[in-house]
Amino acid sequence: MNLSAAALRRTAVALQAAAALGCATALHDWHDWSLAPALLAGIGVVLAVLGLAVAGAFAISQRGIGEPAKARPPLPRALLDTRPAPLTLPRALACYLREYAAVFRMFNWLQPFCSHRRLRPANAPSSRPPLLLVHGYGCNHAVWLDMQPALAAAGYHCEAIDLDPVFGDIDHYALEVRAAMARIAATTGQPPLLLCHSMGGLAARAALAGRGAPPPCRGIVTLGTPHHGCALARYGGGFNARQMRCG
Incomplete structure (x- = not known):
């Protein structure tokens, strides 16, 4: 289960x-x-x-x-x-x-x-790219609830995803990220900018590096992402924690 x-x-x-x-x-x-x-x-x-x-x-x-x-x-x-x-x-x-x-x-x-709470809409139409918010290890999209109102106030249309299963394969998460990128590009007419926390940055990198041409993307911003591995991952559970170990 x-x-x-x-x-x-x-x-x-x-x-x-x-x-x-x-x-x-x-x-x-x-x-x-x-x-x-x-x-x-x-x-x-x-x-x-x-x-x-x-x-x-x-x-x-x-x-x-x-x-x-x-x-x-x-x-x-x-x-x-x-x-x-x-x-x-x-x-x-x-x-x-x-x-x-x-x-x-x-x-x-x-x-x-609070994971049922909806993200705030952008204050006004803007030329800023839409944002796809990608959370980190063992979390859900609610990690963005305190930060997202400021992004909306700055004119960013934000969407977020939940990476499931919680302790799954980062390469599997990449497929979810790609699907969300394609959906946002289709609905907004603009390629999204990915804003990622921790493991979410690795999922985003895997999404762009996977097989086949990735959906249009304005770029990736990562916050606290263990690009070279993380000592804490040794003490985490799941396949994704093993993938994030140093070395």
Whole structure:
């Protein structure tokens, strides 16, 4: 049985709620805590575990934990030459807290419960190309819900797709991307510009590199796409995670 990304995220939210209630019950029954403090403590434990997961993901990505040195792609010289100075501790903490809030909202609210929401139409007819929004690993199109209104306000007509199954083959996703590109070109009369997050950028690249002439395309913009592999992929599940491993 293949669950949708929204169903998987709802299951994760239910497990978090069950863990919080379990901690609260243990504190209430075994340590005689009153119900309200026990429940707050249970919620705090779940939030703390999520915080450690976010921090761990950053550590793995930054330092390539689990990947042999020879498998880690070197940073391009242009990136090395323009890297900013390391963040001060207060700024680093502020960045972490903002990321934590974004992760919590994205995975515990938008993706599990808001995937039915429609994208906003563009504010007015525009010469800008239509956008095809392609999400990343283990996600659905709801990842764009916070960003898409600004794109619509800038005059972009946006459409988004869900890549199914969740843990499938990136080359299979490429067929879905190609079909969406052809549909948008046919309905709008313009080739779409692809805006892709994470694994979605690999699916878009595969769509243009596949057999046969690809549908018309204005180009690809990728955000956080592991073009040379990703250390985090070693800890992911599914065929697509194996495809994204370094080396």
